[in-house]
Amino acid sequence: MHKRSEVSVSRRSPLREILILGSGHWDNDDYDPDSRRAFLRAKKCKTAAMGGRIFASESEERVFYNTCKSPACPSCGHWATIQWQRERFCALPDGPYLEITLTMPNTLWDIFARNPRLRGKLPEIAARVIRSYARVRHGVEVGVMPVLHTFNGELLFKPHVHSLVTAGGLQAAGSRWNPRIFFDRGALVGSWQRLIIAILRDALETGQLELEGTRHEIEGLLNSEEAREWIAHVRSFKGKEHFLQYCGRYVRRPPIAQWRIIAIENGLVKFWHKDKRRKRWITVECTIEVFIDRWSQHIPKLYRHTVRHFGLFAPRRWPRVAAAIFTILGTKQRPRPKRLPWAVAVQKFRGNPLLDRYSQPMKFVRHLAASAV
Ligand SMILES: [Zn+2]
Numbered sequence: 001m002h003k004r005s006e007v008s009v010s011r012r013s014p015l016r017e018i019l020i021l022g023s024g025h026w027d028n029d030d031y032d033p034d035s036r037r038a039f040l041r042a043k044k045c046k047t048a049a050m051g052g053r054i055f056a057s058e059s060e061e062r063v064f065y066n067t068c069k070s071p072a073c074p075s076c077g078h079w080a081t082i083q084w085q086r087e088r089f090c091a092l093p094d095g096p097y098l099e100i101t102l103t104m105p106n107t108l109w110d111i112f113a114r115n116p117r118l119r120g121k122l123p124e125i126a127a128r129v130i131r132s133y134a135r136v137r138h139g140v141e142v143g144v145m146p147v148l149h150t151f152n153g154e155l156l157f158k159p160h161v162h163s164l165v166t167a168g169g170l171q172a173a174g175s176r177w178n179p180r181i182f183f184d185r186g187a188l189v190g191s192w193q194r195l196i197i198a199i200l201r202d203a204l205e206t207g208q209l210e211l212e213g214t215r216h217e218i219e220g221l222l223n224s225e226e227a228r229e230w231i232a233h234v235r236s237f238k239g240k241e242h243f244l245q246y247c248g249r250y251v252r253r254p255p256i257a258q259w260r261i262i263a264i265e266n267g268l269v270k271f272w273h274k275d276k277r278r279k280r281w282i283t284v285e286c287t288i289e290v291f292i293d294r295w296s297q298h299i300p301k302l303y304r305h306t307v308r309h310f311g312l313f314a315p316r317r318w319p320r321v322a323a324a325i326f327t328i329l330g331t332k333q334r335p336r337p338k339r340l341p342w343a344v345a346v347q348k349f350r351g352n353p354l355l356d357r358y359s360q361p362m363k364f365v366r367h368l369a370a371s372a373v
Helices: 014-021 035-046 074-092 106-115 122-138 186-203 215-227 239-252 287-297 318-331 340-346
Strands: 003-007 052-056 060-063 097-102 143-151 159-167 170-171 232-237 261-265 268-275 279-288 364-366
Touching: 003 106, 014 035, 014 106, 035 052, 074 170, 074 239, 097 122, 097 186, 097 239, 106 159, 106 186, 106 215, 106 287, 122 143, 122 159, 122 186, 143 239, 170 318, 186 215, 186 232, 215 287, 268 287, 279 287
Parallel strands: 003 060
Antiparallel strands: 052 060, 052 364, 097 159, 097 232, 143 159, 261 268, 268 279
């Protein structure tokens, strides 16, 4: 006789708990459809509602429920992030890199929160700023991988772009590599600021800006932000690892790590947030509904690529220059990593999930249809 066991999530998952408790708030036709879709899938991840696969040995049968691959799912997101980091690590050349971070004043955050089409342009604008600086000042082309982050530690909408940039660049005329180029922070932030103000003015003039406040007020705001000094950071790294770890962490994951959630009680969520200026941890408390709305702002729109590549790394250019750059840098091109096997992805088991309790291998039997729950 088969003994049948079901394999679903048993680990505590505060984010899923918040979704379940707050479903009356987001699971309706008035809510943002992309967020609702992502939340629905995340809520069902690895449950009978997702369907699954049955594996069996002579003595045992086991059901593995399907994963959801939703951007709101902490476990699928964790998995997707690791795959992405491994894949980028192998694709990008070894050697020194820079991280260039371009930010904007908080008075403009809300405009980008309301205008997803405009915020989708931010990585491209960051790449354009960095590439033209390298071309004009140093006559070289660099590789740029900008990553848009839309949140801060309190889950508020704070759009900013972290870019991974090759520390050197390929000279326009030939195949010579300039090993280290200097980026002037002030010059970078100046062109970034001009371009951001310009796209906002353009959208305002053509009536394409979704906004709160009058046109006159926004014009005033843009004029004063144009005169103010914005902030940019340039950091250098020996390799790409740090950037992939730090900036890639939320590329395909929810914008908050589960351990930061301290308590969910009486309709309130309490979570940790690091105050970077004062260098200490503080607690933030808000209602479940407010938490979900903050989270929802950071769910990517369907079919939007989260990370694109520019300059030397541009998809059309990279295959033509990659071999030469690896030779110049004297590093080896790594083969594309194999996707980690499904048995590793499916659950964090002790040991191999496809061995029964007598250590006999279990074989795939059939798919299990999703059940209406
Ligand atoms: Zn999932």
